[in-house]
Amino acid sequence: MNLITVSGPPSSGKTALIIKTIDNLKSRGVKVGVVKFDCLYTDDDILYEKIGVPVKKGLSASLCPDHYFVSNIEEVTQWGIKQGLDLLITESAGLCNRCSPYIQDIKAICVIDNLSGINTPKKIGPMLKTADIVVITKGDIVSQAEREVFMSRVTSVNPRATTMHVNGLTGQGAYEFSTLIYSKDEEIKTLKGKKLRFSMPSALCSYCLGETRIGEEHQMGNVRKIDLEDK
């Protein structure tokens, strides 16, 4: 089975991209399944069911979504293999923009949209910087110049990635994208022993453990203070 991870900020067009891509993969006889990771709520599983692909969803609720992802990804992979999939797509929202549920040797795709502002590429951390493919969406609603400026900003943050435009509504570019994410020769049997590309957000202060009171006397563990000194 092939496995890819797709992530990107909420509403950047991940699901639309994946659905249009699946259309193209299906017509080539590739059996695709999706596991959607989200935080509090998602309806996307219904969209995937509608187009007839095996789908599961996982909500991290009060847990850090990245921790939730990495604690479940091996089981998710085994589910995909059991379903007899050729390609399993995992989709997760970028949430704090720090998240990067990318695994070494597993193709990592970051989706960002032209409407998010030209400084956004700099604000997104490892999720953009360590991706193999960056898909830029919503290009049809901005000018050619803005597309070029936005793409050059993306490239300056991650020069290594293949960066491309896909229109999630018309599917323009989705066929081309589909050729990049699936290869017959690839075979993932387990993720055991593999590593994340980037460490999880560091945690373990008292608030991680459920503390809600404010003030220094309630802060324990890994606490970092903002510099408010006059320079």
Place this chain on the structure above:
Amino acid sequence: MIDFLGIKEDKRVQSITLKPGFNKYKEAETFEELTINKGEIIAIVGPTGSGKSRLLADIEWGANADTPTNRTILIDGKTMNIESRFSSNNKLVAQLSQNMNFVMDLSVEEFIELHAKSRMVENEREVIEKIFNKANELAGEKFALDTPITSLSGGQSRALMIADVAILSKSPIVLIDEIENAGIDRKKALDLLVGEEKIVLMATHDPILALMGDKRIIISNGGIDKVMEITVEEKAILHKLESLDDVIQGMRTKLRYGQELEANFEIIKN
């Protein structure tokens, strides 16, 4: 710096060639191999959903018998290699789409400057002036360098986008998706693009635009049905259509300035 980033500046594309593939019923396309040279304008016509987008995507991607249509696109007689297909620095195609909005909160000047900076051009001031002047030539109503781009009218926005693509976009091929009702001088716009040595492909059903081209591609059922040369007779119609268009544009101007429209008007033959 530009060398360092691997941006090939002066690699001007001279021609693109389309080789036939299949339509959606897997029937072979019957057109002869079609070569479009720089400075040429090709109109693409066909009903909605007939496969125009797929043709544009094939060109954008440099298809090599590996897309659903099985078409091949040659650039200067050669297929595109994988590297240049996926390179973000050497995109082949600039697209002027139907939805032409600006979303950035900038003045015209800041906007062009930002684009020029991302292209690392050396003569920024010169480029800004040139784009600004050209855009104002195309637009019905003038705008200033400090006008916010979001407050430009539809016609002014299109004029600015077209001037910007002609002068500042490095992509040698321009795809235009319907510029009718544009409120801009379309002839001048096409002249500008062609003058900057672009290959222009436009999807349009506007007879004036279609006849401004050199050839037109007819699409049906997902395939190229035929390629037609614009005939001498058609070129003659173009003059009539342009005169008609002048009448309508003239009325539009009158409406704009609160004048009355007259029942008797003349179509001046030029």
